[in-house]
Amino acid sequence: MDVSDPGAPGPLVDMTGVTKRYGGVTALEDVDFRVTPGEAVCLAGENGSGKSTLIKILSGVERPTEGEIRIGGQMMTGLDPRRAAAAGVMVIFQDFSLFPNLTVAENIALARDLTAHRRFFDRRAARATARAVLDRIGVDIPLNARLESLPVAHKQLVAICRALACDARLIIMDEPTTALTEREVRRLLGIIRLLKDDGVAVVFVSHKLAEVLEVSEKVVVLRNGRKVAEGPADRFDAASLTRHMTGRDVPEAAPGPYRGDGETLMAVDRLHKDGAFTDVSFALRRGEVLGITGLLGSGRTSLAKALFGLVRPDAGTITVDGRTVPLGDPIGAAEARIGYVPEDRLTEGLFLAQSILRNVAIGRLDVHERRGFVDRRGLENEAQDWLTKLKVKASSIAAPVQSLSGGNQQRVVLARWLARAPQVLILNGPSVGVDVGSKSEIHDIIRDLGTRGLGVIVISDDLPELIATCHRILVMKDGRMVDEIEAGTVTEDELSHRLAS
Amino acid sequence: MTALLARNETLVAAVIVLFCIVAALSDPNFLSVTTLSDLLRASIVLGILAIGAMLVLISGGIDVSFTAVAVSAMYITTKAALIFWPGMPWPMIFALSILIGAGLGAINGVFIAGFGLPTLIVTLGTLSVFRGFLLTFVGSDRISALPPDMREFSRMVIARGTTPGGDFYNLPWSLAALAGVIALTAFILHKTMLGRSIFALGGSVESARRIGIDVRRTQFFVYVYVGALAGLAGILHGSMGRMADPFSLVGLELSVIAAVVLGGARLVGGYGTITGTLLGVALIVLVQNSLVVVGIPSTWQSVTIGALILLGTGLPAWQAKRAAARAG
Structure with a gap:
């Protein structure tokens, strides 16, 4: 195919028939990928779809098994990172x-x-x-x-x-919006527009694409190493992207109406911490999924930690089942059967190099003890049971947690806490860094927890997530609870508006 | 101001000043040109070794073999000179020792940069191997009949004399070697891309690789440079002590690393200054030489050095932790 129109810019990057095999595994198969100057392209795909491999090849980190790469019309054989950089291809890693x-x-x-x-x-x-x-x-x-x-x-x-x-001339951004607040995303998008006007092309690599769709011209979707969709960005929306990425419809279900007995399970009364949150009171009912949201700096994370004793509040009380929970004491909180799944599971929640079994079992050693020794069989059975229930995909319970995908890691953290049979489970950012398919499955799990009579608190700035899982959403601003929203009464846009106002 | 106070350099400098005040109060003779020149002389070998160790720490590694490199380079050079060319002029003796040091450093470099092995394990291994090789195959006799030119060098002084007050002082030319090492290292670290690459490497190896830094070459350079400095320090040690002792130096490596860490270099890599390192060396030398003056028995030397390390590096780390907790 020849570009005969002299007015049209030639492609900046032109990859044709790119295939990459690692041993017997095909990571990328016969993929064409084209970017023109000043264009923004969304490269979408789940973990393992081959998008990282494509980027590594384009930036010279990996050599393709087959296929050609042209940058600025010039054939690049034996591309290495230095040459890619010299040709203007820059990667901004996560x-x-x-x-x-x-x-x-x-x-x-x-x-x-x-x-x-x-x-x-x-x-x-x-x-x-x-x-x-x-x-x-x-x-x-x-x-x-x-x-x-x-x-x-x-x-x-x-x-x-x-x-x-x-x-x-081309900036590849890996998951550019994951760690940003909405305002920061706005600023980033403004800068991207500026760059595009300068003729700089941008490729977004992400599984959270809704935010960058508006500045993009083109979308390319990879699945299992193949290109499964390509087209102008305005023909895609969150739902169709998800469908292409997962190969199936992943409808975001809404939580059913609250069906609990209405009994208060956890009551938080005028909880206060200088410089973090002020006078926070709320009640969590048995069987309820309660969302707490707010912009970064609103105090939601400090509150989440305070509820589990990781941050010691200056004043206020927390009661579970009518009994007072000691403040600033995670062990006391755990004894009151509160569970906490941290936001950064990688640094706060998991022993990455250890096996799945050990990660789940760590919270259960006291139960599976026989005459001072660990009852290994009992632990294994229980761990296996939870992993099956939560559909963790792993070769065996002996596999190290770091070999799992983000979604499966998150399930291991969940399994650890569920094994302890908590009454209240606090989930801080339950699907941060998890791909779309796993995300909706984690949401299923959260909704299911509610129907089992647990009280669940979901702390998140992912508004669709809150809408998909929560019966009630509390909004924090500057450390205070400023709004309470019944589920099913708001759309994402309205929620976003009430958050920012 | 608070930034300045939180720095290791400031802390170490304050401790040095405090130490000197106490020492001067308990012994009026302490604050004299003689003491200063003695301390300076004692700092030369330690200072050169410390600057090498600092470079390794900045690059994100650790080297514990440099004392073995230093003593091997010194002893092999001395013995070779005595056997093949007793009249070898001192610049050649020095060059040979530096070369042998660089060569031994290159062996570390091959294992670390070439095979990608952990730096502590490699240098622990070579520490033993170099020293064992030296004592087994080269010799284990203390040689006091040094090549004449080595003795000659030790007598060359920049200045020597007696102050009007009657204090005797002696500034040997080996001090110029330390000055040269400081100048060269400062230039490499701050004015060359190589130096910036060493810092970058200590900050994040993966990031360094991604922006196109040749990680292996940079690492290799670091270990060769440290080896060369060790070779220099070794021959200076032999020449100033007027004896080639194959049992000396080894065992000092932890004191040297302690001095560097006291001066603000971090074991995780990426941080370290020459000023800080020299202050750290000064403090260690003070403690080693003048502890008695302030009334602490010399048997307490290692306790004192250990306590200084705990305080000097623990305090800033604790402050940083508290600052982080407040910010979070």
């Missing part, structure tokens, strides 16, 4: 790949100096470079600040600036 110990200016200028094969480092020139790109995207970040002292959103901007300093 972890940003920045250096916490270096300054903002150094982080921005270092990669450019490397690609320019400089031998000497000029601090003043580095600052000038950094200043210029920060100005270009209209952002002010102190140049001498150590990167580790910056908030996540700023780190991302530094990563973008670093790519721009290297004369990026």
